[in-house]
Amino acid sequence: MMDEGIGRVSQIIPQMPAPEARLCRLMLMVGASLEEELEFKLKPHKLNHSEFLTLMILYSRPDGSSTPGELCEFATQGATNMTRIANALVKRGLITRGASEEDRRRVLIRITPAGRRFVQKMLPPMFPRVATMFAGFSDNDKRNLSRLLRKLAHNLDQLSETPPP
Amino acid sequence: MMDEGIGRVSQIIPQMPAPEARLCRLMLMVGASLEEELEFKLKPHKLNHSEFLTLMILYSRPDGSSTPGELCEFATQGATNMTRIANALVKRGLITRGASEEDRRRVLIRITPAGRRFVQKMLPPMFPRVATMFAGFSDNDKRNLSRLLRKLAHNLDQLSETPPP
DNA sequence: ATCTTTTATTTCATCGATGAAATATAAATT
DNA sequence: AATTTATATTTCATCGATGAAATAAAAGAT
Numbered sequence: 577m578m579d580e581g582i583g584r585v586s587q588i589i590p591q592m593p594a595p596e597a598r599l600c601r602l603m604l605m606v607g608a609s610l611e612e613e614l615e616f617k618l619k620p621h622k623l624n625h626s627e628f629l630t631l632m633i634l635y636s637r638p639d640g641s642s643t644p645g646e647l648c649e650f651a652t653q654g655a656t657n658m659t660r661i662a663n664a665l666v667k668r669g670l671i672t673r674g675a676s677e678e679d680r681r682r683v684l685i686r687i688t689p690a691g692r693r694f695v696q697k698m699l700p701p702m703f704p705r706v707a708t709m710f711a712g713f714s715d716n717d718k719r720n721l722s723r724l725l726r727k728l729a730h731n732l733d734q735l736s737e738t739p740p741p
Numbered sequence: 742m743m744d745e746g747i748g749r750v751s752q753i754i755p756q757m758p759a760p761e762a763r764l765c766r767l768m769l770m771v772g773a774s775l776e777e778e779l780e781f782k783l784k785p786h787k788l789n790h791s792e793f794l795t796l797m798i799l800y801s802r803p804d805g806s807s808t809p810g811e812l813c814e815f816a817t818q819g820a821t822n823m824t825r826i827a828n829a830l831v832k833r834g835l836i837t838r839g840a841s842e843e844d845r846r847r848v849l850i851r852i853t854p855a856g857r858r859f860v861q862k863m864l865p866p867m868f869p870r871v872a873t874m875f876a877g878f879s880d881n882d883k884r885n886l887s888r889l890l891r892k893l894a895h896n897l898d899q900l901s902e903t904p905p906p
Numbered sequence: 907a908t909c910t911t912t913t914a915t916t917t918c919a920t921c922g923a924t925g926a927a928a929t930a931t932a933a934a935t936t
Numbered sequence: 937a938a939t940t941t942a943t944a945t946t947t948c949a950t951c952g953a954t955g956a957a958a959t960a961a962a963a964g965a966t
Contacts, residue, residue, distance in 0.1 A: 577815075581801035589861060593868055595883050596875045600775060602890040607772015608817075609897045610765060624952085636746035644914060650742075652773075656955060659915055681913045681962045696754060703758055709896050710761045713889070718760050721889045724882055725767040731874050732774040789922085809944060821925060824945055846932045846943045 578605075603728075617705070621698050626651055630661050631670060634687040635695045641686040643676070670694055743770075768893075782870070786863050791816055795826050796835060799852040800860045806851040808841070835859055 578601055586594040611625070618628050629651045634640055642650075648658045662685060665671040670691035676682035687695075710718065743766055751759040776790070783793050794816045799805055807815075813823045827850060830836040835856035841847035852860075875883065 581798065584801045584803070585797070585864075589864060591865060591868060593872050593875075595887070596871050599875065599883060599886060599890070600779075600871060602887065602894065603772060603775050604779070606890055606894050606897065607768060607775065609894065609901070610768050610772065613897060613900060614765075614769070626953095632750070633746065636749045638749070645912090654953095654955065655914070656916090657953075660953095679913085679963070683914065699750075699754060700756060703756060705900060706761050706765060707758050708900060709893065710758075710764065711896055712892060717889055717892075718764060720885055721764060721893075722760070722767065724878070724886045724889075725764070725771055727877055727882075728874065728886075729767065729771050729774065731876055732771065732778060735778060735870060735873060736774070791923095810942090819923095819925065820944070821946090822923075825923095844933070844943085848944065 578602075613705070613709075617702050621694075626653055626657065627661050627664055630658075631665060631687070631691065631695060634671060634685065635692065640692075641684055643682050643685060645682075647685065665691070778870070778874075782867050786859075791818055791822065792826050792829055795823075796830060796852070796856065796860060799836060799850065800857065805857075806849055808847050808850060810847075812850065830856070 579598065582594055582598050582601070586592045586597075614625060614628075618624060623631070630647055630653075633647060633650050634642060644655065644658045644662065647653070647661075648655055651658070651661075653661070662671065662673060666673055670688060672686050672688055674684045674686065676684045713721070744763065747759055747763050747766070751757045751762075779790060779793075783789060788796070795812055795818075798812060798815050799807060809820065809823045809827065812818070812826075813820055816823070816826075818826070827836065827838060831838055835853060837851050837853055839849045839851065841849045878886070
């Protein structure tokens with residue numbers, strides 16, 4: 577249906593890169609769909625995407641700790657939001673906030689044992705649905721998709737560094 | 742960086758489908774990035790994503806018209822939002838609203854000549870950036886990406902029809 | 907010692923999206 | 937004719953995200 581639509585548009589505007597436009601639309605649709613699926617799975621745990629992401633970043637760090645500034649970068653969030661996110665996670669006892677020893681301007685954020693348990697408990701129930709998402713994908717498909725998405729991500733990064741005049 | 746993160750998590754939780762989780766994260770990142778890029782390109786025209794999508798759907802229809810109900814489906818929007826979107830586009834003279842002849846409960850939404858001109862003017866400047874996004878993609882890459890995204894979209898549709906107990 | 911820079915938080919204001927429920931109108935069903 | 941269903945709009949309320957600017961505290965530079 578979308579295919580026909582883009583087909584008709586590209587008949588009127590022939591310079592249009594139709595295959596690429598189709599891919600954009602597909603990516604947007606799949607991205608939104610995935611986002612929805614994720615938020616859906618997070619809802620029962622009263623987490624939103626950025627809180628979850630922040631928690632997972634901490635969980636996956638060798639020492640389980642980071643600083644607000646770092647987390648802003650990794651989770652692509654503004655400082656204001658990161659303060660909020662940290663507030664929420666601290667209140668639930670999943671992370672702690674403390675002053676850094678070396679540089680006392682910095683705040684050390686650290687996942688708690690309860691936070692680790694929480695992650696270990698909430699992740700496994702997601703696995704079946706994740707697996708289902710890629711039903712019918714051969715190993716080769718997955719490698720290919722990964723490669724192409726990375727290339728796309730790279731190109732998009734370039735683009736966002738070059739906002740047109 | 743994300744790769745290492747997921748790698749470490751999957752060492753602690755070995756049942757995790759790590760490659761699939763990586764693909765999810767990639768998709769989410771690329772999706773968000775694309776969304777941003779799109780909104781960025783739409784901003785100068787004072788359009789948001791759903792208004793643009795709605796306008797493009799109308800533009801791409803053979804007769805340039807549709808109804809609110811249909812548009813809700815195609816643009817995955819609630820009825821309330823579609824009313825708002827239509828309001829905005831009518832106010833700018835890009836579409837018209839009129840009663841349907843056959844079924845006077847329905848409202849006929851139709852793109853205006855000004856709306857068509859608007860689309861034809863705003864699209865071409867986007868093409869270079871779209872092309873840049875897929876720099877380094879062979880025709881085969883594009884076909885493959887399209888195929889895999891469609892498969893993924895299909896699987897996600899299945900999933901959303903099966904909200905777990 | 908003073909000024910500048912870095913880091914994080916707080917305050918405040920706004921924007922945008924969303925959606926449920928009530929309303930209006932017309933078609934379909936009985 | 938009366939009731940039910942379909943379609944669209946309006947009203948209202950809320951939620952969430954966002955971000956700029958002011959503030960605070962500490963490190964670094966002069």
